[in-house]
Every structure is written in structure tokens, then in C-alpha cells.
Amino acid sequence: MSRIVVKIGSNVLTRKDGKPNVTNMSAIVDQVATLRSMGHEIIMISSGAVACGRGAVTPLRQLDSVAARQLFSSVGQVKLINIYNDLFGLYGIVVGQVLTQKENFGSRSSYLNQRACMLTMIENGVIPIVNENDTASLTELMFTDNDELSGMIATMVDADMLIILSNVDGIYTGNPSDPSSRLIEKVMPGEDVSGNVVASKSGFGRGGMGTKSGIASKVSEEGVMVIIAKGERPNVLVDLVNSPENVPHTVFLPSNEGLSTVKRWIAHSSSFAKGKIVVDRQAEEVLRGDSAVSLLPVGVVSVEGDWEEGDIVNIYDEKGSLIGVGKASIDSGNARQTVGMKGERPMVHYDYLYIE
Numbered sequence: 001m002s003r004i005v006v007k008i009g010s011n012v013l014t015r016k017d018g019k020p021n022v023t024n025m026s027a028i029v030d031q032v033a034t035l036r037s038m039g040h041e042i043i044m045i046s047s048g049a050v051a052c053g054r055g056a057v058t059p060l061r062q063l064d065s066v067a068a069r070q071l072f073s074s075v076g077q078v079k080l081i082n083i084y085n086d087l088f089g090l091y092g093i094v095v096g097q098v099l100t101q102k103e104n105f106g107s108r109s110s111y112l113n114q115r116a117c118m119l120t121m122i123e124n125g126v127i128p129i130v131n132e133n134d135t136a137s138l139t140e141l142m143f144t145d146n147d148e149l150s151g152m153i154a155t156m157v158d159a160d161m162l163i164i165l166s167n168v169d170g171i172y173t174g175n176p177s178d179p180s181s182r183l184i185e186k187v188m189p190g191e192d193v194s195g196n197v198v199a200s201k202s203g204f205g206r207g208g209m210g211t212k213s214g215i216a217s218k219v220s221e222e223g224v225m226v227i228i229a230k231g232e233r234p235n236v237l238v239d240l241v242n243s244p245e246n247v248p249h250t251v252f253l254p255s256n257e258g259l260s261t262v263k264r265w266i267a268h269s270s271s272f273a274k275g276k277i278v279v280d281r282q283a284e285e286v287l288r289g290d291s292a293v294s295l296l297p298v299g300v301v302s303v304e305g306d307w308e309e310g311d312i313v314n315i316y317d318e319k320g321s322l323i324g325v326g327k328a329s330i331d332s333g334n335a336r337q338t339v340g341m342k343g344e345r346p347m348v349h350y351d352y353l354y355i356e
């Protein structure tokens, strides 16, 4: 038995005219039901609310992008969840809707609360169908896209596998429509394939292959296998689980090490950081090394921002590149006083430190 997070993109769930693609939806529901009957636990991340709302309501006047997102998602989400509910109902499977937003992952307590919600649903045999709450999310605080959300959820619930269903078979060495491009079948832990990703996105969703490959690398580094595959392929989900050699896809193999749930939360928290700690080269080398070390003031060049003990801080090298994230073990006032000093308390303890 494994725990599988399945993310389905807007292009799979909706037709070009903005109507729900009931054919694709029912194929996916059939497969999820099969996986369930085999004993697997499934969590679905379903996009498509905005795309589906667009086909259902015509605004009376020109709307700005926020109002349009709110209107369309409010209408489209209901349509999608109703269809899911009906289709899963045919198998006697109960589904539940989880609409969430980035803030719910911002503090340790809200993160654990969101995690508990998912685990309670799974424990009670309910399939969570998750989407971002596009009616309430503030533009500047939104997930980049549902690929990012699915990565967060997959690591949060300790999933064995994250399957991202898209409208292409995976990551190619060039543009997928170019016949000379080749599908990259396997990405090893730590391998960088971003150079191969064509910076384009297609269709309705917010994401593209760029974010998919970035998220997949990060999530697999955290110990979860990630697969990108084409959602319209018949039986794609069941084949990916039972006989992956029979279906084209890109797999990002998980790093063996995995991370504790605290580190997983921290790894995804960079955008909530209240402060900035800049370390010198020597400290960077030590932090990147194999042994677990805390971030000590002696290797710190400067600190910026005002934070309390327990807040998230970003860690930069001297060139200004982000190298890690941590939960501060002292506040910014104390941190400022100890910059560069030996024998002082760590600014970030290694249990709460994530280096990229």
C-alpha cells in the first residue's frame, strides 16, 4: 500500500471552451477508484476551477484579473466538485473538498493543522480533493501554481509518490512538439534538468514545465518520488503504479535521505521569511557539508530584518544567492549583536535548518 498524491492540471480537466472535460474526469476517477481498491491512499490536487468557471459565466463588465479569478473560481470549483462527487459516488467513494491557501502553511501550527485535516480525511476513507482557495488568496501571497501546492501537500503527508498529470508526457530535451526532442525518462537525485525545459506554458493553468521541473526536483530531494505524465493516456495512473515501463513519463527519483516533517515545512517556507542572514564562504561550505551543523554567528557577515525567535529566516551567500532557510533560534536584536562572534548561541539550530 502506498500513499499517492495526484495533481491534475486545468488542461486535463477542462475543454478549450471552458466546459469540464467529463471524459477525462471520469477516466481519472475510474483509475483512482481502481488504485483505492488495490489498497492505495489517494489525495487529489485538482486545478481547473478558474478555467471551468470561464465557460460558465460571462461577466457583465470587464473585470480585473483578481475579480475575474474570484468570480470564475467560485463558479468553476462548484462544477468540478459536483462532478467528482457524482463520479466517485458511483463507486461508493466519499470525497471531501479542501480549499486552502499559502497562509495555511506559513506557521508551524497552521501547517500541522492542515496536515491533521488531510490525515483525518484519509483515515476515514475520504478522498481529499484539494485546490487553492482562489476566491480568498491574495495575489502576492498565492502559490505559484497548483504544482507548488501539490509539492507541499505531498511532503506534508509523507506521500510515497506525487504524480503530476499534464498535457504532455513529461520533460523533454527541447520543445515537446519538436520531433528532435526526446523525453527525459529518469532524473537522478540532485540532477539539474532545468536547462532542458522550454520556458513556455500552454493552455489554461498557471504553471508550466519550468515550475513542474523545479517542484519535482525539490520534492524528490525531500524523499518523495515525483512522476510527470500525460493525463489523457488511457489507464495512465494505474499503469504508473503497476507497470510504469508501459507508459511514457519522467520520474524524479527520490533522495534516500528524506527530511523530517519540520525540515520539510521549513524547506517550503522561504517566501514567509521575516529576515535575512548572510554567511561567509567558509560557513557556506560547512553548512553544505555532510555533517549536521547549526548556523553559528561566527560565520555570519550580516543580518537584515526584524524577527522574533521561531520566525523563518532566509540564508544567503555573500553574492546574494539564497542557499537555505531556517527557523531562527534567537531574535534579530540578539542576532545583530553577535554577528561574526565566536562561542555564541546558534542563530539557527541544525534541526531547523534546510540548506538547498
Ligand code: GLU
Residues within 6 Å of the ligand: 010, 046, 047, 048, 049, 050, 051, 073, 131, 132, 134, 144, 145, 146, 147, 204, 205, 206, 207
Ligand atoms: N487554482 C487554479 C484553478 O483551480 C489553478 C492553478 C494552476 O493552474 O496551477 O483554476
